[in-house]
Amino acid sequence: MTVLNFEGYRVTNMSYTQNDNFKKPQENLSFNPKFGVRLVTDDVNKAKVILTFASENELPFNVKVTLEGNFKYNASEDEINFGFEKLLRKNATAILFPYLRAIVSQLTTMGNEYQPLLIPAMNIGALLEKNEENNENSETK
Template identity: 30%
Template sequence: MKAALQFAHYHVVETIYKNGLLEPDPDFTDPKFSFKLSLDKDNINHAVVWLSVELGNPSDEHYVKAVIAGFFRFNSEVITEETEIISYYEINAASILFPYLRSLVSDLTSKGESKPVILPTINVHEMMQNSQQADSTDTKTTDE
């Protein structure tokens, strides 16, 4: 049985690693994740998913940013509603890409004398729900 969501490949889009001489700020280990979905306007069954993480502040001596883009295809005769397909991309594609992002950050930060940053394993589904709730809360706040 073929999976509905097929992962074609991914690209490393951007990496930044600043490893200054001073000790990192305690907030340095608090990762900030972001997710972006871009659907092919002519064919919803093709999508690019961007997953990124930032640690620290870009103006600090210790800062890490990594962005990857995954290329996916959706192939299902059972699931045809656009909202369901988008949900598949949001949850499943992010879950597929996260280990690649996690590995990239560990590899990138292993260069030099500092201990590498190992991102924690996360519940991607919960992260996406929290992100969507925060987005809807922000929208409600700005509309009022």
Template identity: 30%
Template structure:
């Protein structure tokens, strides 16, 4: 079995806003109808560390509560990410794609849990994000 190409080191919550009144100037989505979120990522110059940021802006079904959440996940990256199975250098776009898809698959459950926990503290109608297929994420960003 080969060694993992990156290791999850943890996450931080950069922004968390929960409000009973709509926040002006913000677009909110109902996660049951059309879940939208933003993703951004970056690497150190030597590709030894990576960061993935995820942001959601959600409204409850009843439109009576609103949540903005931004989290960053941090990863140590093995040099194996830069090479394919034959040991050849990977195209940089492939490196980004592999990182985004896999890092999002690791970080999204934390984002999902935070949304459920925070909205559940207020009432029993907490917002539960769906499980999603993240394979096409990097193609959309």
């Protein structure tokens, strides 16, 4: 048995709309997507991890996707006491991220007017940590 069991995911929100105000050329676009993660603990050993992606008003389209993954924690297997919440933040988001990437790519492909949005492979755990640090620093100022 493993410390963290992935029990599947579901898409809770998907949206794609054209951005009629977009004026930039299609080549070499850069954008600042918003990623988010939220943990919902059902009981001591089960939790949902909600992973979100949004890009608005920076591309020829606006896209939002929300996934909800279900995870089970096996405390008896956590020999180094890594902890449930830390496992969820790091490992569960890493498990869900490829699904999010694929859904965003497929969703933006179906618009059939612009090139699909391909989110590069990245360390999503580190990115989310950086976002949290930036949010904490901006709140204390």
